[in-house]
Amino acid sequence: MAKIIVVGGNFAGLTSALELRRKLGHDHEVIMISKSPNFLFVPSLIWVPFGKRDLKDITVPLKPVATKAGLKFICAEILEILAEDKVIRCKDKDFKYDYLIIATGPEWIFDQIAGLGVNSKVSFIVTPETALETRKRWLEFIRDPGPVVIGAAPGSQCTGPTYEFLFNLEKQCRDHGIRKKVDITFITPEPFLGHLGVGGITGSNFILKKMLRMFRINYLTNVEIYEVSSETIVLKSGQSFPYKFSMIMPSFKGAKVVRDSTGLGTEDAFIPVHNTYQHKHYPSIFGVGMAADLPIKFRTPVPIGVPKTGYAADESGKTAAENIVRLLNGNNKLEAKPMGKIPDLCIMDAGDKEMLSITDSLLKPRRFSIVLPNPFYDLSKLMFEKYYLWKVRHGYSRLP
Numbered sequence: 001m002a003k004i005i006v007v008g009g010n011f012a013g014l015t016s017a018l019e020l021r022r023k024l025g026h027d028h029e030v031i032m033i034s035k036s037p038n039f040l041f042v043p044s045l046i047w048v049p050f051g052k053r054d055l056k057d058i059t060v061p062l063k064p065v066a067t068k069a070g071l072k073f074i075c076a077e078i079l080e081i082l083a084e085d086k087v088i089r090c091k092d093k094d095f096k097y098d099y100l101i102i103a104t105g106p107e108w109i110f111d112q113i114a115g116l117g118v119n120s121k122v123s124f125i126v127t128p129e130t131a132l133e134t135r136k137r138w139l140e141f142i143r144d145p146g147p148v149v150i151g152a153a154p155g156s157q158c159t160g161p162t163y164e165f166l167f168n169l170e171k172q173c174r175d176h177g178i179r180k181k182v183d184i185t186f187i188t189p190e191p192f193l194g195h196l197g198v199g200g201i202t203g204s205n206f207i208l209k210k211m212l213r214m215f216r217i218n219y220l221t222n223v224e225i226y227e228v229s230s231e232t233i234v235l236k237s238g239q240s241f242p243y244k245f246s247m248i249m250p251s252f253k254g255a256k257v258v259r260d261s262t263g264l265g266t267e268d269a270f271i272p273v274h275n276t277y278q279h280k281h282y283p284s285i286f287g288v289g290m291a292a293d294l295p296i297k298f299r300t301p302v303p304i305g306v307p308k309t310g311y312a313a314d315e316s317g318k319t320a321a322e323n324i325v326r327l328l329n330g331n332n333k334l335e336a337k338p339m340g341k342i343p344d345l346c347i348m349d350a351g352d353k354e355m356l357s358i359t360d361s362l363l364k365p366r367r368f369s370i371v372l373p374n375p376f377y378d379l380s381k382l383m384f385e386k387y388y389l390w391k392v393r394h395g396y397s398r399l400p
């Protein structure tokens, strides 16, 4: 009987663990370890600052999901992975494994820019804590509005959600009757609007340009933020923008546990993997989701990161699980599914509108890619959130 440990309990980790359990039956032991007791539907964090979602609406306790699926779940933080010894280390206990899946997600770099940080006046929406803090600041702002700057830091891998937050904020300003008092500026490291870290999607530039013009949002591309003070955002070009409210999407590196584990990760603490998600040096380790290295760089005037989407996290988790099953069955021919080639269906919520982007491959070359605007309502992301949370509650990892 082999012991397989999955570290991480969100998109990539939960999917991997459930798929292992489903495919292996009870011949082998599967343990999922996560420092959070809950699954969190991260894409809906964009709505938390505006009170459109509370954390309880977008979280699912992992324990009942694991129990129902026959998985062992341990809520603990892994501090170190000793790859040579096949051991992972928590505060009070060590665990030995035969196979390990690392699905530990990102570590956000909040202090990447001088003056920027969790205690600065600029807000973030990438974790439950930062999204709740942003809600407080937003409530103060609507009582005493002023200029707004929304944007992304150089190298950010999450420009899509930055647009979503921007359009939601604009809509909220209208709803609160303060839009006339709020001058909104969008600053992005992208070489053009709608690059999104994937080289653009057919129609994305055209539609986003139209939307920004329609909503009277000023914008600047190729932006490198140089410095942030409590009142101003200064660009490398020397331009500066005053703000009363600002949200900047930071970039991320790999999780701290990877950084703290000798020889395990890249310089940025991502897991170096083959297209099978197997570690390049440790065959019993797999790295999936945001934890996996995706060493693709665009040559842009300002660095821009490639997104690691929720769908790619799920697919990489399924692929790693399948490959461990094959290895346990004595089959060394592993399934390959490069993250940059995984198809993508992304829903960009835009307040009271939405954009659906569909591509057969996250990165170019593609055979098919299109962005479809829906100018009438924004129901798709809401429906997708409900569907995904239902899927998690029931442990239906086989579904897309």
Ligand SMILES: Cc1cc2nc3c(=O)[nH]c(=O)nc-3n(C[C@H](O)[C@H](O)[C@H](O)COP(=O)(O)OP(=O)(O)OC[C@H]3O[C@@H](n4cnc5c(N)ncnc54)[C@H](O)[C@@H]3O)c2cc1C
Pocket: 007, 008, 009, 010, 011, 012, 013, 033, 034, 035, 036, 042, 043, 044, 045, 046, 076, 077, 078, 079, 103, 104, 105, 106, 125, 126, 127, 158, 161, 255, 257, 288, 289, 290, 291, 308, 309, 310, 311, 313, 346, 347
């Ligand atoms: C604001 C925002 C909006 C987004 N919107 C979209 C969207 O609309 N569509 C889309 O496809 N993607 C979106 N994304 C990206 C999406 O959230 C990620 O692709 C997805 O969360 C990646 O899943 P993951 O499992 O790899 O990592 P995560 O979801 O970050 O999960 C990491 C897991 O590892 C656990 N963990 C970390 N360290 C340890 C440790 N040391 N010990 C034990 N457990 C540990 C955590 O508790 C967690 O369970 C968005 C991201 C953000 C920030």
